[in-house]
Amino acid sequence: MNLTLHVWRQKGPQAKGKLETYQAKNVSPDQSFLEMLDEVNDDLIKSGKDPIAFDHDCREGICGMCSQVINGRPHGHEERTTVCQLHMRQFNDGDEIFVEPWRAKAFPIQKDLIVDRSSLDAIMQSGGYTSCHTGGVPDGNTFPIPKPVADYAMDAAECIGCGACIAACPNSSAMLYTSAKVAQLAALPQGKPEARKRVKAMTEALLAEGFGNCTNHYECEAACPKGISVKFIAKLNREYLKSMMPSSLGE
Amino acid sequence: MILDGKAPTGPIETSWDRHRFDMKLVNPANKRKYKILVVGTGLAGGAAAASLGELGYNVEAFCYQDSPRRAHSIAAQGGINAAKNYPSDGDSVYRLFYDTVKGGDFRAREADVWRLAQVSNNIIDQCVAQGVPFARDYAGYLDNRSFGGAQVSRTFYARGQTGQQLLLGAYSALSRQIKNKTVKMFARREMLDLVVVDGVAKGIACRNLITGEIESYWGDAVILATGGFVNVFYLSTNAMGCSATAIWRASKKGAYMANPCYTQIHPTCIPQHGDKQSKLTLMSESLRNDGRVWVPKKAEDCDKHPNDIPAEDRDYYLERKYPSFGNLAPRDIASRAAKEQCDDGRGVGDTKRGVYLDFKTSIERVGQPMIAQRYGNLFEMYEKITDENGYERPMRIYPAPHYSMGGLWVDYHCMSNIPGLFVLGEANFSVHGANRLGASALMQGLADGYFVIPYTIAQYMASVKPGEITDEHPEFKKSVEDVKGEINKLLSIKGKKTVGELHRELGSVMWEDVGMARSEASLKHALQRIPEIREEFWKNVNVTGESGELNQQLENAWRLADFLEFAEIMTTDALHREESCGGHFRTEHQTDDGEAMRDDENFCYVGAWEFKGAGVKPELHKEPLKFENVKLAVRSYK
Numbered sequence: 001m002n003l004t005l006h007v008w009r010q011k012g013p014q015a016k017g018k019l020e021t022y023q024a025k026n027v028s029p030d031q032s033f034l035e036m037l038d039e040v041n042d043d044l045i046k047s048g049k050d051p052i053a054f055d056h057d058c059r060e061g062i063c064g065m066c067s068q069v070i071n072g073r074p075h076g077h078e079e080r081t082t083v084c085q086l087h088m089r090q091f092n093d094g095d096e097i098f099v100e101p102w103r104a105k106a107f108p109i110q111k112d113l114i115v116d117r118s119s120l121d122a123i124m125q126s127g128g129y130t131s132c133h134t135g136g137v138p139d140g141n142t143f144p145i146p147k148p149v150a151d152y153a154m155d156a157a158e159c160i161g162c163g164a165c166i167a168a169c170p171n172s173s174a175m176l177y178t179s180a181k182v183a184q185l186a187a188l189p190q191g192k193p194e195a196r197k198r199v200k201a202m203t204e205a206l207l208a209e210g211f212g213n214c215t216n217h218y219e220c221e222a223a224c225p226k227g228i229s230v231k232f233i234a235k236l237n238r239e240y241l242k243s244m245m246p247s248s249l250g251e
Numbered sequence: 252m253i254l255d256g257k258a259p260t261g262p263i264e265t266s267w268d269r270h271r272f273d274m275k276l277v278n279p280a281n282k283r284k285y286k287i288l289v290v291g292t293g294l295a296g297g298a299a300a301a302s303l304g305e306l307g308y309n310v311e312a313f314c315y316q317d318s319p320r321r322a323h324s325i326a327a328q329g330g331i332n333a334a335k336n337y338p339s340d341g342d343s344v345y346r347l348f349y350d351t352v353k354g355g356d357f358r359a360r361e362a363d364v365w366r367l368a369q370v371s372n373n374i375i376d377q378c379v380a381q382g383v384p385f386a387r388d389y390a391g392y393l394d395n396r397s398f399g400g401a402q403v404s405r406t407f408y409a410r411g412q413t414g415q416q417l418l419l420g421a422y423s424a425l426s427r428q429i430k431n432k433t434v435k436m437f438a439r440r441e442m443l444d445l446v447v448v449d450g451v452a453k454g455i456a457c458r459n460l461i462t463g464e465i466e467s468y469w470g471d472a473v474i475l476a477t478g479g480f481v482n483v484f485y486l487s488t489n490a491m492g493c494s495a496t497a498i499w500r501a502s503k504k505g506a507y508m509a510n511p512c513y514t515q516i517h518p519t520c521i522p523q524h525g526d527k528q529s530k531l532t533l534m535s536e537s538l539r540n541d542g543r544v545w546v547p548k549k550a551e552d553c554d555k556h557p558n559d560i561p562a563e564d565r566d567y568y569l570e571r572k573y574p575s576f577g578n579l580a581p582r583d584i585a586s587r588a589a590k591e592q593c594d595d596g597r598g599v600g601d602t603k604r605g606v607y608l609d610f611k612t613s614i615e616r617v618g619q620p621m622i623a624q625r626y627g628n629l630f631e632m633y634e635k636i637t638d639e640n641g642y643e644r645p646m647r648i649y650p651a652p653h654y655s656m657g658g659l660w661v662d663y664h665c666m667s668n669i670p671g672l673f674v675l676g677e678a679n680f681s682v683h684g685a686n687r688l689g690a691s692a693l694m695q696g697l698a699d700g701y702f703v704i705p706y707t708i709a710q711y712m713a714s715v716k717p718g719e720i721t722d723e724h725p726e727f728k729k730s731v732e733d734v735k736g737e738i739n740k741l742l743s744i745k746g747k748k749t750v751g752e753l754h755r756e757l758g759s760v761m762w763e764d765v766g767m768a769r770s771e772a773s774l775k776h777a778l779q780r781i782p783e784i785r786e787e788f789w790k791n792v793n794v795t796g797e798s799g800e801l802n803q804q805l806e807n808a809w810r811l812a813d814f815l816e817f818a819e820i821m822t823t824d825a826l827h828r829e830e831s832c833g834g835h836f837r838t839e840h841q842t843d844d845g846e847a848m849r850d851d852e853n854f855c856y857v858g859a860w861e862f863k864g865a866g867v868k869p870e871l872h873k874e875p876l877k878f879e880n881v882k883l884a885v886r887s888y889k
């Protein structure tokens with residue numbers, strides 16, 4: 001099939017960007033979207049032009065590196081799919097496709113489709129962990145964890161940290177991303193001792209990094225390639241309220 | 252030269268404990284004065300950086316992705332081994348040790364493997380404490396599955412995303428140290444040189460991948476944990492950015508490359524579908540717990556719909572050839588068996604390079620929902636890529652390059668022959684011998700990072716004066732200039748071929764000639780082709796853009812330039828090793844029924860190569876291997 005692409009090109013963080021039009025010819029339906037872009041890039045290189053810069057690494061939907069807004073939707077229209085796992089059989093001959101970077105205040109563009117997502121790391125650094133030391137921890141079976149609880153924690157932990165939820169949110173809120181970690185750790189016995197501190201620290205970090213507030217649009221869940229549920233946002237809110245109440249120790 | 256692995260002697264059961272007691276310590280107040288560079292923050296490097304930072308050392312850590320959470324450890328699906336023996340099915344530290352030595356076809360250092368098996372249990376505890384949501388049974392206890400090469404269930408898992416969860420655990424520990432300012436993280440940096448001063452590792456030069464600036468960093472020790480090199484085959488299960496660059500550049504500065512010919516071809520990957528493909532996708536080995544591997548008995552059935560081929564016309568060749576391990580035969584054996592069936596004209600799919608992995612029997616036994624619960628995400632991934640439903644029709648799989656057992660040579664302390672240079676995880680050669688068993692790489696990465704390097708590095712640190720050499724030293728400036736020179740050279744060629752085209756050419760030579768089956772003729776052919784492609788690269792590659800900017804073509808170009816040198820040493824190693832062992836199969840050395848034939852008399856050693864210049868024959872150093880606990884024996888899975 002043949003396609004027309006309109007791709008966001010921007011030399012650097014300060015440069016002005018614009019959409020450029022390219023033709024993708026003889027695209028095979030078995031190719032992934034990124035493999036299609038590889039070919040467009042090969043053509044650009046051959047004609048002495050600068051190829052399109054885009055983030056990618058694992059190409060199997062797990063590293064969270066790939067990040068493109070395709071026809072207005074982060075990772076494209078196929079549900080629960082990253083760009084690298086989006087296959088060209090999802091498109092039709094003659095389609096026009098718009099390809100843009102994540103757009104959010106907390107994600108400055110570095111080049112073309114590549115953005116700076118270090119703000120996501122900063123949220124984790126504010127408290128997305130248990131403060132256990134290396135060594136000196138109890139046997140893994142010391143605290144039985146009921147299967148439903150382990151499954152709930154795993155559902156939350158599946159987040160790949162790509163940032164699609166933020167790119168999809170009208171407020172550029174990082175609530176889904178943050179809540180997934182808060183919920184995972186709050187559900188587990190190992191995460192409980194620091195739950196109060198964690199939820200406060202992480203929500204503060206989220207605002208400090210320039211992400212917006214959550215006003216319940218739920219675009220995040222629809223865009224999430226791993227289908228992380230907005231129920232974790234409700235859990236974060238509950239955890240936050242709990243942390244505001246005086247504890248039994250009277251803190 | 253004969254290399255000394257410096258492994259402790261005496262009873263193996265107490266070797267690590269005794270050795271730990273014998274090693275020097277650095278007192279807490281002094282640790283602060285030392286700086287350690289950790290290149291690579293996957294499982295091995297992330298765990299090391301976090302643990303060393305927590306101990307009080309000043310750590311600077313580097314990775315090429317935009318965040319440590321994206322290292323390729325993230326892609327590991329199946330699980331991680333430990334000798335917990337929770338199911339009481341006969342496992343023990345000794346058995347894990349035994350299985351790993353045997354699985355590696357007797358080409359690993361016993362003491363290192365023992366230590367790995369011993370600390371395996373600590374890893375599970377550590378990860379649980381971090382909040383890793385391992386699978387649990389209904390009583391709330393940790394659940395296990397089986398992996399190839401083992402007759403016990405010792406593999407811990409988190410759905411089909413075990414590597415992701417373990418890496419996020421290490422990343423969380425690392426994040427905590429970054430917050431505490433014991434670790435400084437430098438993401439989007441690629442190490443392009445090792446700085447060696449008077450024979451001792453003292454720093455690195457990197458390119459800042461965003462600005463293009465060449466930077467140098469000093470440290471009292473340098474740790475490389477930069478992952479595997481099987482992208483030398485072009486198509487592999489590795490991420491696009493995985494490369495030999497860090498270890499190869501260290502090798503050019505004098506570090507020995509050990510057993511580079513030991514590469515693992517994983518039996519269960521989605522077959523290649525055309526020439527535009529950029530990578531191959533693994534289907535976790537855990538699928539072989541419930542999937543049965545077969546091909547049609549008759550070549551003329553290969554184009555039929557698999558569900559129309561009756562049971563009596565199917566050849567469940569793994570069950571037939573290896574009755575006691577069946578579908579869970581180790582990887583090297585399962586891969587070769589698949590290749591044999593396809594070479595015999597009984598492969599399936601468009602390209603006829605494929606075999607079936609069939610879940611019908613298991614679905615009948617436990618029901619589709621149970622299978623979906625175990626492997627749902629893998630079935631989904633399979634369908635996205637192939638447009639076929641694995642529940643309704645057997646999956647098609649084929650072997651693909653996956654893991655590098657070989658890597659930089661290290662002694663028992665994980666230190667290379669260059670003092671001050673340590674190597675962890677997939678980047679070193681250590682514990683897997685000539686074949687790695689499933690679920691053992693995650694174990695090794697975390698063992699090295701959490702439980703080995705924090706002890707062994709102290710022994711070295713106690714012998715150096717902190718901050719004696721910093722980036723004021725002229726070697727740092729020289730290193731930066733050298734890297735700049737090479738980058739300018741790459742950018743000035745402006746030839747006609749893209750980096751991708753040349754990488755494909757190299758990959759096809761490596762796959763055909765240095766892949767699953769190697770012969771003297773094929774290896775010699777590769778040794779002729781590799782320098783030709785290298786020469787063409789330096790004359791005719793087209794790298795667009797400039798040096799002072801984000802330039803992904805340039806990144807791909809230097810990675811390929813390194814592969815083009817590394818490939819030669821890998822092939823040289825394969826040619827010199829006149830035996831078959833594990834993943835290294837020389838067609839000249841096989842039994843009548845096609846099994847690998849080792850030559851313990853002549854090749855029971857680690858082959859460590861010293862770089863002598865591109866295109867110049869490297870020099871071989873040997874570390875003899877002794878087997879005092881597991882008796883050298885023909886490795887049989889029948």
Ligand SMILES: Cc1cc2nc3c(=O)[nH]c(=O)nc-3n(C[C@H](O)[C@H](O)[C@H](O)COP(=O)(O)OP(=O)(O)OC[C@H]3O[C@@H](n4cnc5c(N)ncnc54)[C@H](O)[C@@H]3O)c2cc1C
Binds near residue numbers: 413535654675689691
């Ligand atoms: C698809 C797949 C599935 C797997 N499944 C399993 C499994 O189920 N069980 C199992 O035990 N093993 C599995 N493995 C193997 C295992 O995942 C890896 O061997 C292991 O995770 C490697 O960890 P590492 O820390 O050594 O390297 P990696 O995780 O690859 O990390 C390498 C790090 O080095 C950095 N780096 C590399 N080069 C440079 C450079 N030049 N400069 C700066 N930084 C650099 C990278 O940025 C990264 O941070 C699997 C592997 C693959 C590919």
Ligand code: FES
Binds near residue numbers: 055056061065066
């Ligand atoms: S490239 Fe890793 S998730 Fe897409």
